[in-house]
Amino acid sequence: MTIRDTLSILLLGLAFLSPAGALAASPWPAASRAIVDDHILPRYRHLDEAAMDLDRHSRKFCAAPDESGLADIRAAFQRMMDAWMEIQHVRFGPVELYLRYNRFQLWPDKHNTAERQLGKALAEQDAAQLADDKFPYASVALQGLGAYERLLYDSDTDVAGFRAGEEGGGYPCLLLEAIAHNLAQMSGDIYREWTTGAPSYRDIVLEAEHGNSYFESSDEFSARMLNNLYTALQFIVDQKLMLPLGATPAEANPRRAESWRSRRSLRNILLNLESAEALYLTAYSSPLKADQRNAALDRDIRKAFTRALEAARAVEPPLYDALQSEARRRPVEGLLTAASELKRLLGGPLPTALGLPLGFNSLDGD
Amino acid sequence: MKRAIVLLAGLCLGGQVSAAPTQQAVLEHYADLAQTMYQDSLTTAKALQKAVGTLIEQPTDKNLAAARAAWKAARVPYMQTEAYRFGNAIVDDWEGKVNAWPLDEGLIDYVDASYGSESDENPFYTANVIANKMVTVGGEHIDASKITKDVIASLQEAGGVEANVATGYHAVEFLLWGQDLHGTGPGAGERPVTDFDTKKCTHGNCDRRAAYLKAATDLLVDDLDWMVKQWAKGGEARKTVIDGGDEGLATILTGMGSLSYGELAGERMKLGLMLHDPEEEHDCFSDNTHFSHYYDALGIRNVYTGTYVRVDGSKLTGPSISDLVAAKSPEADKALRKGLDDTLVKMQAIVDSAEKKGVHYDQLIAEGNKEGNAIVMAAINSLVDQTQLIGKAVAALGISPIEFEGSDSLDNPESIGK
Numbered sequence: 001m002t003i004r005d006t007l008s009i010l011l012l013g014l015a016f017l018s019p020a021g022a023l024a025a026s027p028w029p030a031a032s033r034a035i036v037d038d039h040i041l042p043r044y045r046h047l048d049e050a051a052m053d054l055d056r057h058s059r060k061f062c063a064a065p066d067e068s069g070l071a072d073i074r075a076a077f078q079r080m081m082d083a084w085m086e087i088q089h090v091r092f093g094p095v096e097l098y099l100r101y102n103r104f105q106l107w108p109d110k111h112n113t114a115e116r117q118l119g120k121a122l123a124e125q126d127a128a129q130l131a132d133d134k135f136p137y138a139s140v141a142l143q144g145l146g147a148y149e150r151l152l153y154d155s156d157t158d159v160a161g162f163r164a165g166e167e168g169g170g171y172p173c174l175l176l177e178a179i180a181h182n183l184a185q186m187s188g189d190i191y192r193e194w195t196t197g198a199p200s201y202r203d204i205v206l207e208a209e210h211g212n213s214y215f216e217s218s219d220e221f222s223a224r225m226l227n228n229l230y231t232a233l234q235f236i237v238d239q240k241l242m243l244p245l246g247a248t249p250a251e252a253n254p255r256r257a258e259s260w261r262s263r264r265s266l267r268n269i270l271l272n273l274e275s276a277e278a279l280y281l282t283a284y285s286s287p288l289k290a291d292q293r294n295a296a297l298d299r300d301i302r303k304a305f306t307r308a309l310e311a312a313r314a315v316e317p318p319l320y321d322a323l324q325s326e327a328r329r330r331p332v333e334g335l336l337t338a339a340s341e342l343k344r345l346l347g348g349p350l351p352t353a354l355g356l357p358l359g360f361n362s363l364d365g366d
Numbered sequence: 367m368k369r370a371i372v373l374l375a376g377l378c379l380g381g382q383v384s385a386a387p388t389q390q391a392v393l394e395h396y397a398d399l400a401q402t403m404y405q406d407s408l409t410t411a412k413a414l415q416k417a418v419g420t421l422i423e424q425p426t427d428k429n430l431a432a433a434r435a436a437w438k439a440a441r442v443p444y445m446q447t448e449a450y451r452f453g454n455a456i457v458d459d460w461e462g463k464v465n466a467w468p469l470d471e472g473l474i475d476y477v478d479a480s481y482g483s484e485s486d487e488n489p490f491y492t493a494n495v496i497a498n499k500m501v502t503v504g505g506e507h508i509d510a511s512k513i514t515k516d517v518i519a520s521l522q523e524a525g526g527v528e529a530n531v532a533t534g535y536h537a538v539e540f541l542l543w544g545q546d547l548h549g550t551g552p553g554a555g556e557r558p559v560t561d562f563d564t565k566k567c568t569h570g571n572c573d574r575r576a577a578y579l580k581a582a583t584d585l586l587v588d589d590l591d592w593m594v595k596q597w598a599k600g601g602e603a604r605k606t607v608i609d610g611g612d613e614g615l616a617t618i619l620t621g622m623g624s625l626s627y628g629e630l631a632g633e634r635m636k637l638g639l640m641l642h643d644p645e646e647e648h649d650c651f652s653d654n655t656h657f658s659h660y661y662d663a664l665g666i667r668n669v670y671t672g673t674y675v676r677v678d679g680s681k682l683t684g685p686s687i688s689d690l691v692a693a694k695s696p697e698a699d700k701a702l703r704k705g706l707d708d709t710l711v712k713m714q715a716i717v718d719s720a721e722k723k724g725v726h727y728d729q730l731i732a733e734g735n736k737e738g739n740a741i742v743m744a745a746i747n748s749l750v751d752q753t754q755l756i757g758k759a760v761a762a763l764g765i766s767p768i769e770f771e772g773s774d775s776l777d778n779p780e781s782i783g784k
Binding site for chain 2: 099102106108109110111112113115116117119120137138139140141246248250251253255256260
């Protein structure tokens with residue numbers, strides 16, 4: 001019931017608020033440009049590099065699977081996850097076309113679909129399904145980072161499982177290669193669609209200043225990214241922390257944590273928070289404090305980011321173990337409190353003060 | 367400054383505004399509609415209760431078929447009430463008891479090996495209460511030595527996991543049909559009637575299975591009865607709406623938008639389509655999903671137009687939020703009405719596929735069924751479009767912005783894959 005309870009009807013009356021004075025120039029064209037050039041593009045470039053790296057290492061490992069190769073692709077996977085966590089909060093643009101967001105990662109997997117579908121795929125060993133022109137149309141539960149993680153970190157994973165016979169990799173290896181290649185393909189496409197084409201997504205955002213078929217004004221894009229910023233905190237609080245936490249150590253469900261197999265749940269949250277803070281500072285802090293009346297709110301939000309980041313660093317990883325220990329849970333609860341306060345500030349006071357509507361909620365649902 | 371302009375505009379349009387019903391009349395009719403739809407849901411659930419009683423007394427194929435038909439009939443009015451769920455906190459807080467989905471059915475009864483034996487998300491994944499008189503997970507003990515309404519109510523969301531659905535329509539559906547083991551191929555669940563036959567019992571524990579079915583059906587009737595009372599004169603749900611003023615109008619539109627967008631287009635349709643997974647089908651045991659989605663869409667239109675055709679065929683009409691929108695912006699009203707009609711056309715195509723061609727929803731979302739995928743995608747796109755039009759109606763009424771319940775990756779649906 002908790003997710004349903006978060007359903008909010010926000011009657012903020014924003015239309016009647018005039019944040020920076022009616023005559024001051026709008027801050028949103030400049031903020032929009034900064035969001036794209038300083039925040040989004042560098043992170044997608046990093047994602048693209050990490051995905052190409054994962055693709056390369058996967059092929060190398062599968063050419064001759066051995067222990068050092070397995071350690072090698074696990075490290076490449078960790079770097080890829082870092083890059084994804086830095087941009088996971090962006091749900092607008094090329095990443096939402098062709099179901100790419102979900103093809104990168106299906107989580108939480110409420111109905112255990114990955115377990116069932118991956119089990120079936122490994123049993124059937126249908127290599128034809130992995131072809132470049134077929135795999136992108138397969139179930140999203142097979143395509144993304146979650147399936148790759150299961151192949152690398154499941155309890156029964158060993159190098160022998162990746163070997164087919166005398167040389168080269170067997171079906172699990174073919175699947176690893178297909179996933180990595182598909183991720184590299186998507187990452188490249190996302191970056192290209194942001195930067196090239198007529199118009200590119202970058203053009204669309206920059207031209208929103210004068211209105212276009214996507215946006216009536218730069219306000220609309222800025223509001224959209226504000227929604228993504230708030231959603232990032234909602235994702236952390238409601239799903240990454242509250243789902244696994246439970247009321248007591250005995251009721252904790254550490255397998256409901258994101259990336260529990262690779263024991264990087266906490267690192268994911270830390271990287272998410274760092275990116276969220278960067279987005280806030282890039283786009284919203286200056287317009288907010290430009291109005292003297294909101295300077296205190298800006299200070300509160302920056303302080304809340306600092307507290308949440310400190311709280312995340314105060315938890316001893318992995319989250320998987322921390323959740324199940326009476327003593328080690330306290331810092332996790334501290335992180336939940338700090339992140340919840342940040343979420344509150346970003347979801348209510350901030351949009352009201354900026355005069356930007358928060359819009360559709362992209363996480364709720366049954 | 368802007369507020370003054372809005373008020374002036376209101377004054378200029380005074381003549382037109384007076385043609386519309388009062389806001390209060392609209393809110394009261396909205397509550398009347400709810401009361402009537404829940405009353406119909408209760409009546410049909412009682413018919414289901416009777417059919418289930420007959421089935422347990424005399425487990426014959428004929429009586430099983432009659433119980434299944436009664437379940438399907440009970441879904442018709444209930445699905446139309448779903449437009450009340452989001453926005454009305456009293457409905458949303460209660461709804462999980464009667465219509466929670468999807469469920470990990472291994473909590474309730476035996477399952478096929480293909481279901482799997484464990485889940486990251488759910489420690490009760492294969493608890494099988496019908497076969498086990500005591501369930502213990504993570505320090506939690508549940509005594510199920512006798513299966514009663516109280517016992518199954520206590521199993522609901524066991525361990526804080528929403529997939530532990532022990533009560534409501536879908537629990538009853540699972541007991542009447544059993545798992546659909548046909549994947550994305552033709553066919554629904556094929557539970558044999560002997561699963562309820564204590565003399566020729568199949569799959570064991572037939573007495574406990576029958577007790578579960580009875581308890582779940584009885585509880586469903588109780589829960590619906592409670593909800594009818596909330597919408598009757600003096601009821602809590604009715605009071606909240608009719609005393610709510612502008613917030614009452616926001617409730618109506620939030621309910622329409624959230625069901626259209628996050629819930630129906632997102633969780634119930636898009637997710638299943640991108641997973642090509644029959645488990646993601648809303649009425650997956652009975653293969654009744656086409657009607658389930660159709661009546662959801664119809665319910666949204668009912669609420670907007672203030673119209674409802676009852677199960678006895680009589681028609682209820684009255685002042686609606688459509689009238690209020692039309693008074694402010696005839697274009698916004700016309701566009702939204704058209705959007706709602708378009709969605710029903712797309713939903714009708716899904717119904718026709720199942721009822722006329724025998725190609726059911728789970729087959730439509732199968733991997734490689736491009737034509738089927740496109741039929742489902744067209745309905746999803748239409749729901750997303752109608753959500754935008756609901757947003758414009760909200761703006762026309764000057765009560766924006768509202769946060770609609772959304773879903774991942776719905777804001778810009780494109781063809782699948784690339």
